[in-house]
Amino acid sequence: xxxxxxxxxxxxxxxxxxxxxxxxxxxxxxxxxxxxxxxxxxxxxxxxxxxxxxxxxxxxxxxxxxxxxxxxxxxxxxxxxxxxxxxxxxxxxxxxxxxxxxxxxxxxxxxxxxxxxxxxxxxxxxxxxxxxxxxxxxxxxxxxxxxxxxxxxxxxxxxxxxxxxxxxxxxxxxxxxxxxxxxxxxxxxxxxxxxxxxxxxxxxxxxxxxxxxxxxxxxxxxxxxxxxxxxxxxxxxxxxxxxxxxxxxxxxxxxxxxxxxxxxxxxxxxxxxxxxxxxxxxxxxxxxxxxxxxxxxxxxxxxxxxxxxxxxxxx
Amino acid sequence: xxxxxxxxxxxxxxxxxxxxxxxxxxxxxxxxxxxxxxxxxxxxxxxxxxxxxxxxxxxxxxxxxxxxxxxxxxxxxxxxxxxxxxxxxxxxxxxxxxxxxxxxxxxxxxxxxxxxxxxxxxxxxxxxxxxxxxxxxxxxxxxxxxxxxxxxxxxxxxxxxxxxxxxxxxxxxxxxxxxxxxxxxxxxxxxxxxxxxxxxxxxxxxxxxxxxxxx
Numbered sequence: 001x002x003x004x005x006x007x008x009x010x011x012x013x014x015x016x017x018x019x020x021x022x023x024x025x026x027x028x029x030x031x032x033x034x035x036x037x038x039x040x041x042x043x044x045x046x047x048x049x050x051x052x053x054x055x056x057x058x059x060x061x062x063x064x065x066x067x068x069x070x071x072x073x074x075x076x077x078x079x080x081x082x083x084x085x086x087x088x089x090x091x092x093x094x095x096x097x098x099x100x101x102x103x104x105x106x107x108x109x110x111x112x113x114x115x116x117x118x119x120x121x122x123x124x125x126x127x128x129x130x131x132x133x134x135x136x137x138x139x140x141x142x143x144x145x146x147x148x149x150x151x152x153x154x155x156x157x158x159x160x161x162x163x164x165x166x167x168x169x170x171x172x173x174x175x176x177x178x179x180x181x182x183x184x185x186x187x188x189x190x191x192x193x194x195x196x197x198x199x200x201x202x203x204x205x206x207x208x209x210x211x212x213x214x215x216x217x218x219x220x221x222x223x224x225x226x227x228x229x230x231x232x233x234x235x236x237x238x239x240x241x242x243x244x245x246x247x248x249x250x251x252x253x254x255x256x257x258x259x260x261x262x263x264x265x266x267x268x269x270x271x272x273x274x275x276x277x278x279x280x281x282x283x284x285x286x287x288x289x290x291x292x293x294x295x296x297x298x299x300x301x302x303x304x305x306x307x308x309x310x311x312x313x314x315x
Numbered sequence: 316x317x318x319x320x321x322x323x324x325x326x327x328x329x330x331x332x333x334x335x336x337x338x339x340x341x342x343x344x345x346x347x348x349x350x351x352x353x354x355x356x357x358x359x360x361x362x363x364x365x366x367x368x369x370x371x372x373x374x375x376x377x378x379x380x381x382x383x384x385x386x387x388x389x390x391x392x393x394x395x396x397x398x399x400x401x402x403x404x405x406x407x408x409x410x411x412x413x414x415x416x417x418x419x420x421x422x423x424x425x426x427x428x429x430x431x432x433x434x435x436x437x438x439x440x441x442x443x444x445x446x447x448x449x450x451x452x453x454x455x456x457x458x459x460x461x462x463x464x465x466x467x468x469x470x471x472x473x474x475x476x477x478x479x480x481x482x483x484x485x486x487x488x489x490x491x492x493x494x495x496x497x498x499x500x501x502x503x504x505x506x507x508x509x510x511x512x513x514x515x516x517x518x519x520x521x522x523x524x525x526x527x528x529x530x
Contacts (some may be wrong), residue, residue, distance in 0.1 A: 031398070096474065119474050135479035136458060143456070169475040176483055180431045180454045290407045292469040 003032045017123035029059040032278060033081035034271075036092040038068045041194070041222050043245050043267055044092060046311045047116060050271035051090050058089070058279045069161065069194075071098035078102040082109045088278040090271065091126075092117040095163040096241040100125060107124040112281055117267065118293070128277045129292045132265040134166050137244065137297025138173025142297055145178070145217050145242045149258055152183035156206050158199055158227060160219035161189045167191070170219045170244055177215075187213060199226025204239050207234055214240060221245035222260055228259050246300050246311055254305040261301040267311040270295055355383045356480045364484035372485065375464055375527050376416045379404060382507050383419035383439050383520075384446060388421040404463040404510075412514040413426065414463035417522065419447065423529070432456070435529075437505050447520045449507055449527065452490030458482035459512040459523055460489060489523050497527055505529050 039045035044066070052062045063084065067074035074094040081089050081252045082105070091107055091113055093099040099120045100168045103113045107125055115129040123129070149155065157174065160167030171189075178184050192198035203216065203226065216231070216239060218224040225245030231239045237258070245248050246264030253259040273295075276285040300308055307314050342462035357374075364372075381402045389398040399405070399413035428435075432454035450456060461467055461482040472478040472524035489509070509524035 022369065044432065121473060131475065134475055137484070161524075170477060172476055172479060176479075177454065190496050191358075239342050288469045290468060293407070294411065294469060296412060 001143050003279045011240075017180055017281075018305045029279070030061065030087035031063055031084060032060045032275065033065065033077075033084075033086040033089045035065045035067060035074065035077050035081070035089060037094070040269060041220075042247050042249065043221070043265070043311065047092055047271040049310075050268035051116075051275050053239045054272040054275040055090075055266065060275075060279070062163040067094045067193045069094050071095050074099065075102050077215045078106055082106060082111060086111055090274045090278060093120060096121045098163070104289055110136065112278065115276045116274045117166070117265070117271050121165075123291050126291065127281055128274060128287055128289065128306050130270055130274055130277070131292070131294060132165075132248075132270065133294040133296045134169040134265075134300055135173040135176075136294075137265065138170040138261040139177050140297060140299040141217065141242050141244055141261065142174040142177035143215075144261045144301060145174075145240070146181055146184065146214060147180050148240045148242070149184065149215050151181050153214055154185050154187045154210065154215055155215040155217060156203075156210070156312075157189040159189060159222045160223070161170070161193045162191055164194075167194075167219055168282070174217055192226065194220050194222060196222040196226040196229075199223035200230045201226075203227040203230035206236070207231070207236065216241045219293075221247040221250040224259055224262065225249055225253070228253060246298070248308070248310065251300065251305045251308045254300065254302060259300065264298040264313065265306065265311065266295055266297075269312060323488040325398050341429070356477045357484075360477060360480035361484040364481060364488055368485070368488050371466060372460065372464060372488075373525055375404075375466075376508060376510055378514055379416040379417045379463075381415065384524075386415055386447065387440075387520075390513070390516060395513060399513075402464060406462060406469065407422070412511055412512050414459050416463060416508070416510045418506075418508045420504060421447070422429075423500050423503050423505050426500040428500070429466075430454075435500065435505055437507075445498075445524055447511075449505065449509070450521055450523050451493055451527075452486065455490060455523055456521060457488040457512050457523070459510045460485040463510045486523065489525055493514065493524065495526050495527075500529060503529050 003294050032288045034048050034051045036044040037046050039048060048064050052064060055062045066076045089111055094114060095117060100122050101127050102210055103120060106113050112127040115126045119131055137226050157170050186211045190202050192202045210275060216227050218227060221243040224241050228241050231237060241259045243259060243262040250259050252260045282285050298313060386402060395413060397399035403415055405411045405413050413439050419439045421437040423435050424438050424445040425436040428431060433451035435449040437447050437449060438445050439447055467476055506528050507524045508526040509522045511522040
């Protein structure tokens with residue numbers, strides 16, 4: 001019964017996908033599903049673009065889907081990937097706990113998953129989990145923030161989405177540095193859910209209650225962009241803002257004298273590595289790497305911002 | 316924020332001892348982690364770090380330690396990759412930097428012991444310029460101590476948070492092991508053993524000492 005259905009569905013998948021991909025690429029290694037959060041955030045778009053480019057170079061077809069940070073939607077996308085007979089799934093997931101079941105379901109269906117950017121709370125289910133060294137990166141950002149603040153002053157922290165391990169780890173990395181400086185005082189700490197709009201709104205409100213702030217440290221660049229816009233609107237361009245991700249938007253703001261610093265995650269390369277490991281795993285049964293792999297981050301400020309392009313530093 | 320993660324940690328340890336506390340797979344730390352289970356990541360990792368410090372961490376440093384002058388010469392003449400392959404320690408995976416264990420001795424050129432990130436700048440090749448920074452802490456940069464340990468593998472830990480707390484706990488132990496003599500240290504001789512991460516050939520060496528004597 002199960003077999004029959006899978007054969008039927010993979011037939012559907014081939015019929016549905018081939019006409020799109022065949023004319024351009026000699027894709028004969030099968031389909032890789034690339035699932036990320038919404039491409040509204042250029043970080044996730046860079047992941048999808050990087051993974052897709054590498055997959056096509058290696059002879060795969062691709063199916064790009066977004067889960068919008070909704071675990072239910074992610075679950076449906078996994079069903080789609082399974083139904084269409086994907087050979088592998090490259091995933092930036094919708095929650096460290098909620099994703100475990102979906103990845104397990106793919107594994108049970110014989111589809112290996114290669115995770116990027118965000119971890120899940122279990123090992124032994126995904127084949128690879130390749131994540132930025134968020135702790136190391138957050139410490140770099142915090143050291144720069146403390147330096148810019150002159151080791152003293154009131155500051156605000158905008159935290160990412162709480163279901164996401166990266167929100168916690170970055171906050172932890174920030175505080176392991178900042179809390180060692182007794183004259184750095186955190187007057188507000190709120191989640192803006194990685195969102196630019198929420199970053200703007202939260203910053204507006206916080207600023208009204210705490211006009212005496214000197215700096216804002218953010219868990220990602222989109223929240224930093226939102227916070228900076230709110231500070232600009234309030235005429236508070238004296239406030240030091242530091243982000244995390246290394247987006248082109250924040251690069252441009254740094255070069256224009258707005259936001260002061262961010263931390264680059266090598267998102268583009270990370271997505272490519274995931275596809276390379278998928279390819280190697282599918283052909284040899286092993287990636288040759290540990291499941292969980294860390295990639296170091298790089299501090300971006302006025303000195304090197306001009307070298308940043310689409311989540312990669314040019315030489 | 317932290318409050319939100321604590322119940323998760325407690326839950327995963329209480330209900331899923333095998334999945335949540337994978338770390339007990341390693342020899343030895345079982346007693347400490349069980350004892351500290353149900354507390355924070357920070358407390359569990361501090362207990363684990365304490366367990367492995369004398370029996371496992373310090374021996375790895377001593378066993379792999381290379382004279383710093385020899386190591387610097389190798390990096391300078393042959394490059395970072397050959398030096399790393401010969402003496403380095405690093406986890407698997409692309410873009411993981413090399414860590415080195417090294418010993419050395421030299422004259423203290425500059426000492427900043429007032430800062431939270433206290434440092435000694437030491438000249439080990441008698442050219443009058445400092446060539447290594449000894450990180451005394453309590454603010455110690457980086458995760459060299461953790462990443463140089465072949466028996467500490469990220470996959471064995473629940474997530475980056477737990478793994479990060481371990482790095483911090485090891486740095487704290489390094490800091491706690493250091494006692495400095497009173498008074499001006501500049502001009503005195505420091506002999507040390509420790510680890511550092513080297514990302515690029517020309518980068519400054521910021522070593523975390525596991526042993527330090529100043530006289």
